[in-house]
Amino acid sequence: MLREPVTSIVDANSGGMSGNTGRYEKRLSDLSGLYENAAAHAQLTQKLGDPVVYAVEDFRPGDHAGDLIYGITRMSPGRIGDEFFLTRGHIHAKADRPEIYYGQKGKGLMQLESPEGETRIVEIGPQSICYVPPYWIHRSINVGDEDLVMLFAYPSDSGQDYGIIEASNGMRHRVKTDGNGGWILVENRDYRPRSSDTVAALMKRYA
Numbered sequence: 028m029l030r031e032p033v034t035s036i037v038d039a040n041s042g043g044m045s046g047n048t049g050r051y052e053k054r055l056s057d058l059s060g061l062y063e064n065a066a067a068h069a070q071l072t073q074k075l076g077d078p079v080v081y082a083v084e085d086f087r088p089g090d091h092a093g094d095l096i097y098g099i100t101r102m103s104p105g106r107i108g109d110e111f112f113l114t115r116g117h118i119h120a121k122a123d124r125p126e127i128y129y130g131q132k133g134k135g136l137m138q139l140e141s142p143e144g145e146t147r148i149v150e151i152g153p154q155s156i157c158y159v160p161p162y163w164i165h166r167s168i169n170v171g172d173e174d175l176v177m178l179f180a181y182p183s184d185s186g187q188d189y190g191i192i193e194a195s196n197g198m199r200h201r202v203k204t205d206g207n208g209g210w211i212l213v214e215n216r217d218y219r220p221r222s223s224d225t226v227a228a229l230m231k232r233y234a
Contacts, residue, residue: 035086035097039131042101042176047084053115055080060193061115063201063215064108071107078103080112081167090183097180102135102169109203111210113138116166116198120186121233123161129178130155134171136202136210140164142226144199146212151177162230164191168202170210195219 035046055072058080062068085098105112116138119126128137130151137157139147142164149157151167159165169175192198196217205211 030088033086033088037099037131037178039176042082042084042099042132042174044084044086044099046086047098048087050082050084052079052082054078058113058115061113061197062107062110064110067108071105080105081114088183090186092182092184094183095180096183096185097178099131100167100175100177100179102133102167102175104133104169104172104174106204110201111168111170111204113168113202114166115189116164116192117187117189118142118162118164118191118229119181120188121182121184122188122229123231123233124182124185125161126159126165126179126181126185128157128159128167130157131176131178133169133173133175135175135177136168136170138166138168138198138200138202140198140200142221142229144218144220146198146200148202148212151175164198166192166198170202170204191221195221 035044037044054077056077081102083100087096088094130153135151137149151157196219197215199218200212201215203213
């Protein structure tokens with residue numbers, strides 16, 4: 028059965044999108060455990076009244092193969108100690124599914140990590156496209172002083188696995204301010220590499 032075409036209007040200033048079928052928010056308290064300075068995270072959460080750090084609106088036609096989910100993400104600017112506001116990050120449950128991000132507003136990074144622990148950073152700004160290849164863990168980071176707004180699209184049957192980052196005590200590197208308006212990569216001292224069996228289980232073709 029044919030589906031009807033859909034049009035969605037994006038508001039880059041508000042980070043909203045018409046025609047969405049769902050919306051969710053992540054507050055500062057939801058990001059507990061992601062930052063090196065846990066005390067600074069708790070203090071800022073209480074001081075700011077647990078604000079929304081990022082919100083997602085998406086259009087989900089279903090979870091069947093051959094279709095796309097698309098949407099828009101808005102991330103607030105801010106820092107916990109030396110670390111910028113970031114998303115929880117994930118790998119797709121079907122890890123061979125890719126994703127694209129299209130910058131609309133602000134200044135951000137896509138932090139990517141291979142199952143073996145290699146790190147890649149892609150800068151994202153207005154009218155820039157980031158392609159996340161299959162098998163890469165990824166998270167978004169707002170390194171600017173205004174909202175970061177991005178469109179995204181990925182196969183409908185991809186799913187998300189958020190536990191892969193938690194199981195390794197975070198990603199291999201932390202992104203921190205360099206003190207001069209830029210950013211630097213710093214080794215995560217608590218990082219736990221994945222076993223060869225875990226890597227092999229991810230690196231396969233999925234139905």
